[in-house]
Amino acid sequence: MPADVNAATIAAREAMASVPAEPGVPKPDPVLIVDGVKRHFGGLTAVDVEHLEVQRNLITALIGPNGAGKTTFFNLMTGFDSPNEGKWSFDGRDLGRVSAHKVAQMGMVRTFQLTKSLNRMTVIENMRLAGTGQTGERFLPAIVPSMWRKQEAILTQRADVLLERFTLEAKREDLAGTLSGGQRKLLEVARALMVQPELVCLDEPMAGVNPALVQSLLGHVKSLRDELGMTVLFVEHDMDVVMDISDWVVVMAEGRVIAEGPPRSIGTNKTVIQAYLGGGDGEGEVSLADIEAAAGNPTPTGDLA
Amino acid sequence: MELGNVLIDGLRAALGVEAVVFALAAIGLNIHFGYTGLLNFGQVGFMLVGAYGVAIMARQCPSAAATQSAADQIGPCGEPLIFGVILGIVLAVILALLLGAPTLRLRADYLAITTIAAAEILRFLFRSDTADPLTNSVFGIQQFANDFFVINPIPAGRYFGQLNYSSQQLWTMVVGWSLVLLLTLWTWLLMRSPWGRVLKSIREDEDAARALGKNVFSYKMQALILGGVFGALGGMFLAIGTQAVAPDTYIPVRTFFAYVIIILGGAGTIWGPIVGTFLFLFLTSGLETLLRELIEGGIIPSSFISLPEVGPIRFIMVGLMLALLMAFRPQGIFGDKEEMLLDAR
Numbered sequence: 303m304p305a306d307v308n309a310a311t312i313a314a315r316e317a318m319a320s321v322p323a324e325p326g327v328p329k330p331d332p333v334l335i336v337d338g339v340k341r342h343f344g345g346l347t348a349v350d351v352e353h354l355e356v357q358r359n360l361i362t363a364l365i366g367p368n369g370a371g372k373t374t375f376f377n378l379m380t381g382f383d384s385p386n387e388g389k390w391s392f393d394g395r396d397l398g399r400v401s402a403h404k405v406a407q408m409g410m411v412r413t414f415q416l417t418k419s420l421n422r423m424t425v426i427e428n429m430r431l432a433g434t435g436q437t438g439e440r441f442l443p444a445i446v447p448s449m450w451r452k453q454e455a456i457l458t459q460r461a462d463v464l465l466e467r468f469t470l471e472a473k474r475e476d477l478a479g480t481l482s483g484g485q486r487k488l489l490e491v492a493r494a495l496m497v498q499p500e501l502v503c504l505d506e507p508m509a510g511v512n513p514a515l516v517q518s519l520l521g522h523v524k525s526l527r528d529e530l531g532m533t534v535l536f537v538e539h540d541m542d543v544v545m546d547i548s549d550w551v552v553v554m555a556e557g558r559v560i561a562e563g564p565p566r567s568i569g570t571n572k573t574v575i576q577a578y579l580g581g582g583d584g585e586g587e588v589s590l591a592d593i594e595a596a597a598g599n600p601t602p603t604g605d606l607a
Numbered sequence: 608m609e610l611g612n613v614l615i616d617g618l619r620a621a622l623g624v625e626a627v628v629f630a631l632a633a634i635g636l637n638i639h640f641g642y643t644g645l646l647n648f649g650q651v652g653f654m655l656v657g658a659y660g661v662a663i664m665a666r667q668c669p670s671a672a673a674t675q676s677a678a679d680q681i682g683p684c685g686e687p688l689i690f691g692v693i694l695g696i697v698l699a700v701i702l703a704l705l706l707g708a709p710t711l712r713l714r715a716d717y718l719a720i721t722t723i724a725a726a727e728i729l730r731f732l733f734r735s736d737t738a739d740p741l742t743n744s745v746f747g748i749q750q751f752a753n754d755f756f757v758i759n760p761i762p763a764g765r766y767f768g769q770l771n772y773s774s775q776q777l778w779t780m781v782v783g784w785s786l787v788l789l790l791t792l793w794t795w796l797l798m799r800s801p802w803g804r805v806l807k808s809i810r811e812d813e814d815a816a817r818a819l820g821k822n823v824f825s826y827k828m829q830a831l832i833l834g835g836v837f838g839a840l841g842g843m844f845l846a847i848g849t850q851a852v853a854p855d856t857y858i859p860v861r862t863f864f865a866y867v868i869i870i871l872g873g874a875g876t877i878w879g880p881i882v883g884t885f886l887f888l889f890l891t892s893g894l895e896t897l898l899r900e901l902i903e904g905g906i907i908p909s910s911f912i913s914l915p916e917v918g919p920i921r922f923i924m925v926g927l928m929l930a931l932l933m934a935f936r937p938q939g940i941f942g943d944k945e946e947m948l949l950d951a952r
Contacts, residue, residue: 380818406820418815420808421949431808432819436801439821441829444802445793454801479949497820 307528314359315549323563323571326353333358333501333533334379334410339388341374341557348374349385350557356501361527361534363548363565365541367578371557372537373415376505380412381405393500407434409500413507415537419486421479425470428478428489429461430454432496461496468492468522484515491522502526504536508543516540520547545569553577612900615769617893621885623776624848627783628654628841629888632861633868633880634790635837640866641875642798643830644810646715649706649722650838650865652729653699655857657839658846659733660695661688663741665751681740688754692843699839703832711827723859734854747853755779755847779848786844787881790837795877797833806830810875867929873939882940890928894921 317330332355341349349371356362364372377383379390381402389398392410400408420428436457437443438450465471468488473481478489487507494502507523508516524547526532538544544551544565551568553561555577561568568574620626632650639645668684683690706725710718733742742748759778766772772780797803805826808816813823846852864887872883898917901907912920932939938947 382814382817401822402817403820403822406818411820412818414814414818418812418818420811420815422811422946423804423807427804430801431804431816431821434820438801439805441802444800445796447800450801477946477949480945493819 308359308531310359310531311527314357318357318360318550318564323561323567325559325562327355327562329355329357331358332356334390334392334535336379336390337388339375339378339385339390341371341378341383341385347557349378351375351388351554351559354552354559354562356533356535357550358533359527359531360549361523361536361547362550362552363544364535364537364552364554365539365544365568366554366560369556370554370577372554373505374557375554376412376503376537379405380410380503382412406497406499409498410503411494411497411499411501412503413487413490413494413505415505415509417483417486417490419478419481419489421477423478424475425465425478425481425489426458426461426474428493429465429496430457432493433457433460434497457496464492464495467525469518484511484519487511488515488519488522491519495526499532501533501535504534506537506539508538508540516543523547541569609900610897611769613893613897616896617889619770620892621889622770622780622784623888624779624783624845626884626888627780627787627848628845629865629868630787630881630884631783631790631841631844632838632865633872633884634787634794635834635841636862636865637869637874637876637880638794638806638830638834638837641869641879642803642810643806643827644715644813645711645827645831645834646719647722647831647834648719648859648862649724649726650834651857651859651861652722652726653702653835653838654842654845654861655726655729655733655854656698656702657695657842658852658857659742659748659842660698660839661691661843661846662748662751662852664688664691664694665754666748667750679740680743688752688847691751695839695843696836699836700832703828703835707828707831711824711831723862726857726859726862730854730857742854745854747851747856749851752847752850755782783844783848786840790840791877791881798877802826807875867925870939871929871932873942876939876941879939879941886940887925891921891925894924 314331321327321329334356336351336354338353339349339351340347364375366372374383378385379397381397381400381404384399389396391397392405392408395408397405406412420431423431433453436450436453438447438454443449462471462474465474468491470485470488470492473485478486481489487510491502491504491507504523508519511519520543523534523536526534548565551562551565552559553568553571553574560577561571561574563571632654635653636647636650639647639650664683664686665688666684669680702725706718706721710721732738734745736744738744756775756778759775761774761778761781763774766774766777798806805816805821808819808821809823809826817823842857845856868883868887869880870883871886872879872881895917898907898912898921899914902909902912902914902917938944
């Protein structure tokens, strides 16, 4: 339903239509710009990204075979690891040597491949925790509830709205550790939104989630973009998912960005197929089948909702 | 044979100065381990600096010092006790900063190794000949807390029947338990606040907290300092209550007894440290009396257990009880079993 899509996203899509599908191509309005970021582990170069820009207000998928350096790249971008060289900026601000919590405070929030729910805290406490600027998180005001009760009420209100959006309101008072794997994924995404980020980085949000829940999680991710105008960068292995929700796909292999472009252009890209199969064209690899099947899908992305 | 003595000895221990000291150390350790997940194995180091802070500041000056072997004493002396308390707190903060700065960014076990080593280094340093002018080495410092007993408002006499407390003991206990309750109240206020929520999130998963914009290092440091200062207050209280400090009072096993106490009471609970202290000291002390009474009454033949063996045997029995507790109630008295099991996932 394109009518529901916010204006910024529509504008971003139109602007992106003329961007050529080649690695490192400049974007009209990038929120994240990466330049020459390299990370070595001993002799192995895990990440070697020459240039990459992530367009604002869109969903960008980051795909690649196992060991391509996608998660390491996420870690580097969000301050959980530091590169050996290179620089990158978020929203015009240089992020070199900026610690992880500051990156989050600036508005780039990540989730993890292995869900990090705070098990022995209730769902609502998980949510409240993520609220920013709470005075009661400082040592001295903490023991004077009147200094933070009002903020807490506002945070709770926002948390309840998000819990409802992610269909977790019934679990509000449950310990997060009692949730199912899929619900925890939902909670982690909802929690990340409590930070009110500009850019959300989701590391395999669909991994280990049952197919029924995948559909609803997909819907949620799409609504981040369509309703809130948020920028989403996500790592995913499931090609159906990638083709379904992303506006732009970046392919990594052996640490490098080997291809990028609109989803449909990726499936037919020779370099990508070679990267997945490790050499010349062949058959029998599920990922190839997925790529091709999805590429043959005539439905234009973005109109799927 | 007097079985009533078992109860009396148990209660005396569970309410006395030693109990206050353990409760204070355990409340601090509970902030570290129970709420923040910091493995501090050197709580006794914080107790030591607290105790020596008071003792060195308030000790008698050389002319009057009967126990000081020579007049080569250096450093402060004869200052008001309250200055000693302030010094003890300052030293605890410095110790926490020194321990935390290099280790809190690393994995939890590094803090454990560093803290246990630091506590032992401090003990050996304070008992060394080199430190003698400051600490009077192995002999320690005595009779420095008269300030505290001078202001005792409780008239001289014996109190509480068979518990038979002197007015000075009672005064110490009243002040001590008030301090325990005050710090418990403070901990409770903190832990129900958003500040405490951040600590708990660090215990659960510090990367998640970091990803949500929390300065994990700073919060861990705050927790380490706060719990360390509570431990130092425990050390000060031991020094003041007994009017004595000696380095070998501050051996690593004190830290582990504090761990036993919070695990017994329930880690990460408000009343856990107090109830754990009460039970631990009641059981260790009561058991000793029970065994002695049984041996003296001829019920246990002294060929089986002799009186000198009672001390070690009660600890064996306490150990056994702990093992049973871990098997049947791993969450402690106040802990929540459901929560405990989630942790294992």
